[in-house]
Amino acid sequence: MTVKRRRWRGHAATYAVFAFVAVFFGVPLLWLLSLSIRTPAEVFTASLNFLPREPTLHNYSAVLGSGRFQGYLFNSLRLTLIGATGAMLAAAPAAFAASRLDFRGRRFFLIGVLSLQMISPLVIMIPLYRYFVTVGLLDSYISTSFVYIAILVPLATWMLKGFFDGIPKELDEAALVDGCNRFQAFYRVILPVSVPGVAAAFVLVAILAWGEFIVPFILLSRPAMQPVSVGILSFQGTFAQTATQILAAGAVLAMIPAVAVFIALQRFIIAALTSGAVKG
Amino acid sequence: MAAPDTRGRVRVPSAPGLASRRREQPAPSAASGRVSYQGATPWLIPLLVVVTLFYLWPAIQALRFSFTDASLLRDQFDYGLTSYQRVLPSPSFLFVVRITLVFVLASIFFQLSLGLGVALAVQHGVRNRLPGTAIARTLVLSSWVMPGVIIGIIWQIVLSGASYGLANSMLATIGISPVGFLSTTNMALGSVIVANIWRGTAFSMILQYAGLQSIDPVLYEAAAVDGASKWQSFWRVTLPSLRPILMVNLVLISIQTFNTFDMVLALTGGGPGRATEVLALRTFNMIFRNFSLGQGSVLAVVMLALSLSFALLYVRLLRTEERL
Numbered sequence: 001m002t003v004k005r006r007r008w009r010g011h012a013a014t015y016a017v018f019a020f021v022a023v024f025f026g027v028p029l030l031w032l033l034s035l036s037i038r039t040p041a042e043v044f045t046a047s048l049n050f051l052p053r054e055p056t057l058h059n060y061s062a063v064l065g066s067g068r069f070q071g072y073l074f075n076s077l078r079l080t081l082i083g084a085t086g087a088m089l090a091a092a093p094a095a096f097a098a099s100r101l102d103f104r105g106r107r108f109f110l111i112g113v114l115s116l117q118m119i120s121p122l123v124i125m126i127p128l129y130r131y132f133v134t135v136g137l138l139d140s141y142i143s144t145s146f147v148y149i150a151i152l153v154p155l156a157t158w159m160l161k162g163f164f165d166g167i168p169k170e171l172d173e174a175a176l177v178d179g180c181n182r183f184q185a186f187y188r189v190i191l192p193v194s195v196p197g198v199a200a201a202f203v204l205v206a207i208l209a210w211g212e213f214i215v216p217f218i219l220l221s222r223p224a225m226q227p228v229s230v231g232i233l234s235f236q237g238t239f240a241q242t243a244t245q246i247l248a249a250g251a252v253l254a255m256i257p258a259v260a261v262f263i264a265l266q267r268f269i270i271a272a273l274t275s276g277a278v279k280g
Numbered sequence: 281m282a283a284p285d286t287r288g289r290v291r292v293p294s295a296p297g298l299a300s301r302r303r304e305q306p307a308p309s310a311a312s313g314r315v316s317y318q319g320a321t322p323w324l325i326p327l328l329v330v331v332t333l334f335y336l337w338p339a340i341q342a343l344r345f346s347f348t349d350a351s352l353l354r355d356q357f358d359y360g361l362t363s364y365q366r367v368l369p370s371p372s373f374l375f376v377v378r379i380t381l382v383f384v385l386a387s388i389f390f391q392l393s394l395g396l397g398v399a400l401a402v403q404h405g406v407r408n409r410l411p412g413t414a415i416a417r418t419l420v421l422s423s424w425v426m427p428g429v430i431i432g433i434i435w436q437i438v439l440s441g442a443s444y445g446l447a448n449s450m451l452a453t454i455g456i457s458p459v460g461f462l463s464t465t466n467m468a469l470g471s472v473i474v475a476n477i478w479r480g481t482a483f484s485m486i487l488q489y490a491g492l493q494s495i496d497p498v499l500y501e502a503a504a505v506d507g508a509s510k511w512q513s514f515w516r517v518t519l520p521s522l523r524p525i526l527m528v529n530l531v532l533i534s535i536q537t538f539n540t541f542d543m544v545l546a547l548t549g550g551g552p553g554r555a556t557e558v559l560a561l562r563t564f565n566m567i568f569r570n571f572s573l574g575q576g577s578v579l580a581v582v583m584l585a586l587s588l589s590f591a592l593l594y595v596r597l598l599r600t601e602e603r604l
């Protein structure tokens with residue numbers, strides 16, 4: 001077989017996979033988008049036209065006009081930013097210590113952080129709920145944010161440690177020789193160099209926070225406080241049978257922030273994610 | 281990412297295997313002499329405080345509640361093994377274990393193979409600058425970063441028996457009568473698995489792609505010189521080289537899938553009947569629908585034990601790769 005022929009077969013196989021991807025991953029999304037711009041009449045006549053005859057943005061204005069949904073989005077944004085920022089603040093010094101300092105229990109610490117990352121938040125929700133009820137912390141953004149931080153901090157620590165490991169130790173040494181103490185070396189020298197890594201970890205952790213479900217579901221009982229990941233579920237209860245086009249528009253709005261940020265920064269995030277794997 | 285799991289949580293290894301290069305480096309130690317344990321404490325305090333108060337302590341409480349007959353409906357409870365005796369030998373628990381195993385094993389198989397297939401295609405596409413590569417990769421990744429509840433809603437709409445159900449509308453055009461994707465017992469579990477594959481394939485693709493990139497091209501050249509076909513070099517070079525990362529991936533998919541429940545909640549709610557009530561969802565229902573704190577905690581402890589076993593397995597894998 002000639003090289004050319006081989007390459008052609010490679011191309012054909014590749015496009016076969018891409019075609020599968022387009023159908024399996026793309027079509028459900030397109031269908032959701034299609035439903036979200038339909039009139040009620042066109043939802044209930046089973047039609048396979050992805051582009052509706054009378055496209056309308058009315059569903060989006062209905063969802064956003066309800067006020068409740070805007071509240072959900074705003075609550076998500078608030079919890080996401082506080083949770084991700086807090087997680088980075090707690091993770092950065094710990095990751096630096098795990099990367100640079102040779103303390104007793106370092107390995108145990110790293111394994112512990114890794115194990116925490118694998119425990120489902122579901123496991124801790126009941127005791128937390130009871131505890132929060134007793135001390136009156138239920139329905140509080142502050143206490144809920146701390147739970148977000150605790151859940152996000154393991155991943156943030158592992159990612160940041162990976163970046164710090166990749167920064168030459170000569171840099172700290174130079175800072176120490178210049179009279180910095182270790183904290184100054186970290187704050188003034190290492191952190192500025194690791195901005196890309198810190199940013200990538202922040203975005204990834206923020207995407208996780210955006211999708212977090214069980215924590216706000218249990219700890220924020222008042223609908224007005226809930227983030228969109230929880231609020232959309234009550235939308236599903238209300239609209240799934242009667243007004244699927246509204247539910248579809250809500251689902252699109254709920255996923256767009258996470259998906260858009262990820263698509264905009266994907267090269268950067270993927271590179272950060274896999275740098276540990278490839279470069280060691 | 282996908283991240284988003286409770287699966288909303290995506291657990292991403294920042295350092296999966298393949299790190300032979302690391303071996304040459306000495307263990308990290310402070311450049312200017314050893315730093316004492318006391319020196320590290322201030323750095324760790326913020327993390328330790330948050331994690332202890334909001335993660336470790338409640339996890340230990342869950343363990344304590346599992347040894348009680350507590351209920352969310354009353355304040356008093358007794359200690360004992362009643363909850364374990366009620367939950368573990370019951371036929372409904374065995375059923376939950378069975379469908380959870382099917383859910384996890386099917387997810388592992390399809391996510392690994394699809395992830396590898398897409399990774400190979402993307403690699404080929406990138407190397408040959410084929411148009412469409414970036415779109416394909418982005419599509420796969422988009423489904424990963426979505427909140428789990430949204431994934432459940434999307435597939436609930438697509439598989440629904442109503443007029444807006446895409447799958448049945450498509451079947452109708454080729455003359456096949458409607459299929460109860462979400463309403464019949466066997467189909468529903470399959471639908472949950474499909475949705476989970478939709479969500480998790482991207483993560484496998486990312487890992488597999490990184491693994492493929494790190495295979496030394498010399499190996500392929502040597503195989504070609506020996507007259508190996510593409511197929512043979514896939515089996516003899518690609519797969520063996522990917523073995524460590526496939527193992528890491530397998531463990532991570534297992535954990536993510538075991539912990540999945542928000543997506544299932546939105547997709548089938550565990551039904552029809554209890555046909556798709558996987559372990560995590562069963563735990564959730566036991567506590568928040570049946571209000572049985574003791575029995576729910578037993579299930580939570582089962583989940584905890586599973587997570588910790590997988591975490592240890594993962595640590596072992598990293599250690600054999602000398603990553604930790």
